[in-house]
Every structure is written in structure tokens, then in C-alpha cells.
Amino acid sequence: MLEIALAHRFEGFTLDVAFAAPPGITVLFGRSGSGKTTIVNAISGLLRPDAGRISTADAVLLDTQKGIALPPHRRRIGYVFQEGRLFPHLTVRQNLRYGAWFAPKDAPREDLGRVVDLLGIGHLLERRPSALSGGEKQRVAIGRALLCAPRLILADEPLASLDDARKAEILPYLERLRDETAIPIVYVSHSASEVARLATTVVVLERGHVVRKGSAAEVMGDPAVTPTGAREAGAILAARVARHHEDGLTELDAGGETLLLPRLARPPGAAVRVRVAANDVLLARTRPEGLSALNIIEGVVAEVRTGEGPGALVALDTAAGRVLARITRRSVAALALAPGVRAFAVLKTVAIAAADVGAGDAAPRSANGDPLA
Numbered sequence: 191m192l193e194i195a196l197a198h199r200f201e202g203f204t205l206d207v208a209f210a211a212p213p214g215i216t217v218l219f220g221r222s223g224s225g226k227t228t229i230v231n232a233i234s235g236l237l238r239p240d241a242g243r244i245s246t247a248d249a250v251l252l253d254t255q256k257g258i259a260l261p262p263h264r265r266r267i268g269y270v271f272q273e274g275r276l277f278p279h280l281t282v283r284q285n286l287r288y289g290a291w292f293a294p295k296d297a298p299r300e301d302l303g304r305v306v307d308l309l310g311i312g313h314l315l316e317r318r319p320s321a322l323s324g325g326e327k328q329r330v331a332i333g334r335a336l337l338c339a340p341r342l343i344l345a346d347e348p349l350a351s352l353d354d355a356r357k358a359e360i361l362p363y364l365e366r367l368r369d370e371t372a373i374p375i376v377y378v379s380h381s382a383s384e385v386a387r388l389a390t391t392v393v394v395l396e397r398g399h400v401v402r403k404g405s406a407a408e409v410m411g412d413p414a415v416t417p418t419g420a421r422e423a424g425a426i427l428a429a430r431v432a433r434h435h436e437d438g439l440t441e442l443d444a445g446g447e448t449l450l451l452p453r454l455a456r457p458p459g460a461a462v463r464v465r466v467a468a469n470d471v472l473l474a475r476t477r478p479e480g481l482s483a484l485n486i487i488e489g490v491v492a493e494v495r496t497g498e499g500p501g502a503l504v505a506l507d508t509a510a511g512r513v514l515a516r517i518t519r520r521s522v523a524a525l526a527l528a529p530g531v532r533a534f535a536v537l538k539t540v541a542i543a544a545a546d547v548g549a550g551d552a553a554p555r556s557a558n559g560d561p562l563a
């Protein structure tokens with residue numbers, strides 16, 4: 191477990207944060223200027239904060255009270271940046287070995303073969319970076335970060351410079367990294383859909399402070415958490431693939447509720463997390479009939495959040511989990527939606543994009559990474 195407490199002042203900006211990053215991906219989520227890069231720089235050792243302590247399972251990287259501040263090269267951090275930053279004159283295999291070169295002899299090492307399998311880069315080993323696509327470069331960069339026997343991995347907006355197709359190519363590998371290694375990953379993002387796909391834990395930052403932290407499902411289901419605007423809000427449901435239908439649909443079981451989605455390339459039984467964008471959910475007070483939408487889930491309104499504009503975010507607790515709906519304030523009034531009121535969420539099957547369905551469950555986890563009972 192990585193533990194971080196930092197305090198630092200720039201002219202006009204004060205950072206004061208404390209959070210833990212258990213195994214898995216901890217996303218630092220917040221709008222521009224909220225302090226994400228400052229935290230990353232303090233972890234990597236590029237910034238010496240006014241006060242703070244950063245420790246991993248086996249080392250103290252920083253403790254200003256005790257006068258400890260390991261230099262960057264001794265922190266054993268694996269980096270994944272926006273652009274892969276591979277060495278152009280080295281082959282993929284040599285770039286990967288370069289990571290291992292810096293691993294101390296007594297450190298627990300990842301096996302090159304395992305990393306190559308994990309990232310699906312076996313066929314690229316003899317190529318140079320100029321002969322790789324952006325997505326392939328990024329997979330190699332992740333491999334190199336893994337092979338330096340890191341105590342933690344820092345990923346600073348690693349997908350920001352890729353188009354949607356390349357992002358979709360890398361996301362499954364980041365999911366595998368999250369699910370198949372025990373290394374804490376601190377991941378900076380301002381994309382709600384990336385948070386939904388990848389985060390084990392989310393730390394929401396606002397003006398240098400942590401305003402919310404918790405599991406991805408808890409945080410993204412909170413209508414107050416909209417650093418990227420209510421338009422991008424969306425809850426995450428944990429589900430399992432129940433079966434595939436002949437007409438191209440996949441049936442999910444989400445806490446006993448059935449969800450139908452366009453076909454997913456995952457086998458029956460697989461755990462998935464589904465991001466349901468608040469914009470794609472309608473609400474009704476009685477169970478709608480004669481409707482083309484296939485997904486209708488009953489629940490109880492937990493919270494209604496209105497802002498300055500005409501919109502409102504309504505949180506509905508259902509057997510499938512927390513669902514968010516973005517509707518107008520006028521509809522909130524017309525349907526008399528208020529906490530405790532029973533309502534039905536209507537979700538169009540085709541509204542759920544394949545990119546919004548990820549591997550793994552989104553249920554809250556305990557500090558050691560086990561699912562909570």
C-alpha cells in the first residue's frame with residue numbers, strides 16, 4: 191500500500207492532501223489546476239514539498255519531519271507518460287531490458303516473458319519504436335515500467351494523446367495490469383470514462399484538496415462528483431455476463447437485474463463493470479410499457495442534485511447498484527422526484543458503448559484489495 195500526505199504552497203495555490211493507494215489503479219481525478227501534476231512530481235521526487243510523507247510497503251520515499259527524501263532515481267518508480275518516450279535506437283526487447291537494468295538485484299523482479307505475454311508484445315520484440323503504432327509504443331512503455339521492479343507505477347495521462355481506437359486498444363492491457371499485478375498504480379486522468387473503466391480507487395481533487403475518495407463505484411455514483419461537468423457524469427454497475435443471445439445481444443446479471451447490451455466479447459461468467467452515462471438514462475414513476483428500450487430497472491431515489499442551469503442529476507439506488515440520471519429540473523418537479531420516492535430507470539440498450547464496458551468488478555474493496563463482503 192502506498193501512503194501519501196503532502197502539503198505545499200505555490201504563490202496563489204495550496205496543496206494539502208492525504209490518501210492511500212491500495213493495489214490496483216488509484217486515479218487522481220480533477221480538473222485542470224487541481225494539483226494532480228504537483229502530487230505526481232512530489233511522488234517522483236522532482237518537487238520537494240514543504241511537508242509530507244510518502245511510503246510504500248517496503249520503503250519511505252519521503253519524510254520531511256525525519257529529513258528523508260530519496261532522490262528520484264532511488265525511488266524505484268515505473269513511469270508511463272503520455273508519449274511512450276522509448277529509446278528510438280533500441281529495439282523493443284532492448285527497451286524492455288533497459289527497464290530491468292535499473293532493478294536492484296535483490297528486488298522482486300517481473301519475468302520478461304510474463305510481461306511480454308501480459309501486454310501482448312511478443313511479435314514486436316525485434317522492431318524499433320519507429321515501426322510501432324502509438325498504442326504499441328504505449329504497451330512497450332508499460333512493459334518497461336513493470337520490468338524495473340517498481341515499488342509503484344506513475345501513469346500521467348497515458349492515453350491523453352491517443353485517438354479513441356488506440357485508447358480502446360490499450361485499455362484492456364491497463365485492466366490486466368490492474369488485475370494481475372500487485373503494484374500500486376497512481377494514474378492521472380481528467381476523463382470520466384477512463385476513471386470508470388480503470389479505477390480501483392478514485393481520489394477527486396479540487397483546488398489542491400481531496401474532496402472525495404473511495405471505490406470507483408462509490409465515487410462515480412455520487413452526483414456531487416462532477417469535476418468534468420454533469421454532462422459527463424455516469425455511474426458504474428458491477429455485473430456478470432449471463433449469456434449471449436442469438437440476435438446479437440449480451441445479457442448481464444447486475445445484482446439480480448437483467449441488463450441487455452450490444453454483444454460483448456467476454457465469456458459467460460466474466461465479471462464486468464459497465465459505465466452508464468447519466469445522459470442515457472430516463473426516469474419514470476411507473477413501470478413503462480410499450481417502450482422500445484429493453485432495460486428497465488426499479489429503484490428508490492437517493493438524491494436529487496440541481497445546479498444553476500436547467501438540468502438535474504438524480505441518483506437512484508437499485509438492485510443493480512447506483513444509477514445516475516441527468517434530466518431537467520422541470521421533470522424532477524413534474525415527477526415529484528425526491529429522496530425515498532420509487533422510480534424506474536430506463537436505459538436504451540444501444541446507448542452503452544463497448545468502450546464503456548470493462549473487465550473486473552467495480553465493487554468496493556478493502557485496503558488489501560479483497561472484495562468487501
Ligand SMILES: Nc1ncnc2c1ncn2[C@@H]1O[C@H](COP(=O)(O)OP(=O)(O)OP(=O)(O)O)[C@@H](O)[C@H]1O
Pocket residue numbers: 200201203220221222223224225226227228229380
Ligand atoms: N512551479 C510552480 N510555481 C508556481 N505555481 C505552480 C507551479 N507548479 C504548479 N503551480 C500551480 O499549482 C496549481 C496546480 O497545478 P498542477 O499542475 O498540479 O495541476 P493539474 O491538476 O496537474 O492540472 P492539469 O490537469 O492542467 O495538468 C496550478 O494553479 C498551477 O498554476
